[in-house]
Amino acid sequence: MSHYSLIDIPFNLRHTCWFCGEPSFDLLSFPKSSHQVRQITHQPIELPACKECLALPSAGVSESIWSFRDQIKHALMNKYAKHLGIGLQWTKEELEASEFHGAILEGFGKSAWPMYEIAKERVEYTGWDLAVDGEPLDGYDESCGYEFNGVRYLSIQACIEYHVKAMSLDLVLLETLIEIVGSERFAYALRIAELNRDVSYKERLTIIDEIKNQEQDKDDLRELNEAEKLSATLPLVAVVMDEATAQPEAIEWAITHSCTTLESLIEQEDAFFDAFEHLGGPTAFALFDGLQWYLVARRDAVWCEESDPNDEFWR
Template sequence: MKDTLFKQIDIPFDFRHTCWFCGEPSQDFINLPASAHLIPKLEHEPIAIPACDECSRITFPNDIRCAWSLRDHIKNILIARYAKHLGIGENWTEQELVDTEFSGSSLGGFGRSAWAMFEIAKTRVSFSGWSLSVDEVPLVNYDEISGFTFDGTKFLSLNSCIDYYEKATGIDKELLTKLVEIVKPERFDYALKISKLNKRLSHSERLDILEEVALQETEQEEIDNDAQFRQRCIDVSIEDVMVEGCVAPAFSIQWALSKGVRNLDHLCAFEDDYFDEFEYLGGPAAFMTYNGLQLYLEARKNKRWVEDNDPNRALWEQ
């Protein structure tokens, strides 16, 4: 119930009778803070926020100091509460549910209503409310960096996100936690994919996967460091050259100059050396740079083209 001590937030016409937290029809207000003696700790003035019956019944700790932190808290309660419903979208597509022939009173009902349950739950946890203001004065002071956001959903923390996927998809929590430590939270999607492919593991199987991923990361780091070193060694006087929509990068031109490669016949003789040298780029990328170098050397056969288009012509004359 709205208290006169708490000012009601401004509600846009399109969101009248709407819960600010989940988008469901509002039936009550949440007063923030929960009691008057906590007002001095609040980052903005005390407010009353429209909420649906479920959101208004969720308790929250006294250390919440702004409306946005309260929203994150309530969202994560809903995420945990409806993890199984949200997990439908993690484990199925709508078409798969249509195509799968569920039968029986229980499974048949699931097949008919599962996707609708997922969409309702997803819509609620994804709802972002509207910009907060009181008497048309905007409320500020929220730290958007806090929490952990993945796939459009903001969690209170990385651990909260891992807990959610454990409930929603049945992944091995210990595996996902350790994988994230190895590949870093920025690549959470990669860690999650591996975890989804490896459920119900034994201790030794889990260790084998972690060891393999750690080795891959170490090898990739060495490749990246080598690539950065090579990049720093490129002669800055050499420029990339575009020929027929392909790029002959500066490093490949520098390689050709250092090897004395002056034409396509020379390049063909050094083809294996080229791909050994630039193996760290990966097959497709190495081929693209080789193709660009081929086109560049072919173009250089035309003296007029060299005069008009080759920024590196002086280097070839040395």
């Protein structure tokens, strides 16, 4: 493929797979077919890859070499899920202290941690920054995929399926827990699934109901705290300026909504008028106008200290 450009390769990495760090004496052409060139976000390239990464399956056409790398990593994680699962379920010290009996089990005790470390290094290997003839290759999108514990997955579902396979977890339980608590609390959901590996249908429903109730209780408490915060009346006073008067209720609204500048007030203008529409248009506008002049005045730190009787409530 003569129109494909070979990436710049550091001398000490000239025989290293860019995907997993294993020894490499082959090149991967990306995209695989020349008719796919128009579908990628950067120029077509060639880069070092080991025989295993070259042979790993990938789904569809990737828009960049980085999204293709994510697919390769996903395939590696699936292939070596059991090896990687050793590090998720054991520590090196626990394996060394365990008394395995029999030739097979003793062999596992000795080789398990090295197998895990090799698989982990390959999955976490990031390669070097890509460039062609000294020019960096553009097109990397950090927002794609899902990252957990420093490892990048194709998606949240791929992350779930990997941990289910690696740790012998209940797929339905972990999927449902993530739906309830959210992907940002993956570690929490994973811990619950880990503690409940072998569950019956009835036990799974009980766990799910319990977590739902806990989350609902948290939401209810959060809403109550927010309502109490909004309903609390600060001992504010009106601020009379040459241009207008800022009324206490408008100032309190600004403080409780972290509306500290004129710019932020303009951004929240609709919310302000929604909050005071029950007073009628002219009154709401007067409150808004007074608050605008007040926030303009508060740009001056000396004025705030010497002339704003409500200054302490902004700190």
